[in-house]
Amino acid sequence: MSLIHALVAREQTILAEHQQAGKRDFSQATQTILSKIPPNDSKLTYVWEQYLFHYGEECLLPSYLSYNARHVFNSAPSSSARDDLPAYGLQGSFGSVISSLMHTYNTAPPTDELARAQSELNQVKDIMVQNVEQILSRGERIELLVDKTDAMAGQATAFRRGARSVRRQMWWKNKRVLGLSVIVALLGYVSLLSEMMD
Numbered sequence: 001m002s003l004i005h006a007l008v009a010r011e012q013t014i015l016a017e018h019q020q021a022g023k024r025d026f027s028q029a030t031q032t033i034l035s036k037i038p039p040n041d042s043k044l045t046y047v048w049e050q051y052l053f054h055y056g057e058e059c060l061l062p063s064y065l066s067y068n069a070r071h072v073f074n075s076a077p078s079s080s081a082r083d084d085l086p087a088y089g090l091q092g093s094f095g096s097v098i099s100s101l102m103h104t105y106n107t108a109p110p111t112d113e114l115a116r117a118q119s120e121l122n123q124v125k126d127i128m129v130q131n132v133e134q135i136l137s138r139g140e141r142i143e144l145l146v147d148k149t150d151a152m153a154g155q156a157t158a159f160r161r162g163a164r165s166v167r168r169q170m171w172w173k174n175k176r177v178l179g180l181s182v183i184v185a186l187l188g189y190v191s192l193l194s195e196m197m198d
Helices: 029-037 062-076 077-084 091-109 113-197
Strands: 004-010 015-021 042-047 050-056
Touching: 004 029, 004 091, 015 029, 015 091, 029 042, 042 113
Parallel strands: none
Antiparallel strands: 004 015, 042 050
16 A cells, blocks of 8 residues: 555644645545544544545544654644644645655555564464474484384394394203213223223
8 A cells, every 4th residue: 555645734724745746636635534534633544435544633644654744743843833834834844754754655664563463473383383393203203213112122022032042052052062072981981991801
């Protein structure tokens, strides 16, 4: 949304205004709207044809722009005598200020609260998605570790069984060798005795 027309007024008297070049003349609309503005310090938006007119206190401007315009307007030296000013009495000194504020707003509008909140919400959502992805990744790694642990437990059981089997085989081998050694020793002893007796 861009600003097409902006003005500063006292009651129904326009003190300064600026309109984008080549755009429609809004003088009739602004006079009608200025006559409808209540005397209290309210902020409203009027719809005229397809255009929106925002006003607050003495400014027919969006709130960001009206705050800046009021600040500049109230700090201007000629603003102290603004009750005595005729129509368009500040056009020479304040018209360029309105023009530059409109240009600033149109080229780099401030982010509104809803857009800022939406941006923050998107950032939080992105962080949450990253956290969920990390948790899922950790879950996959934990599953992988559990699978590896189960495989290692199975391998350890198989190793234990294999070691027990090898130990039994070696025990039997040892006993056979010992038995054969005893038999060979007895045969050797018997043969030695039989030779001695002959």
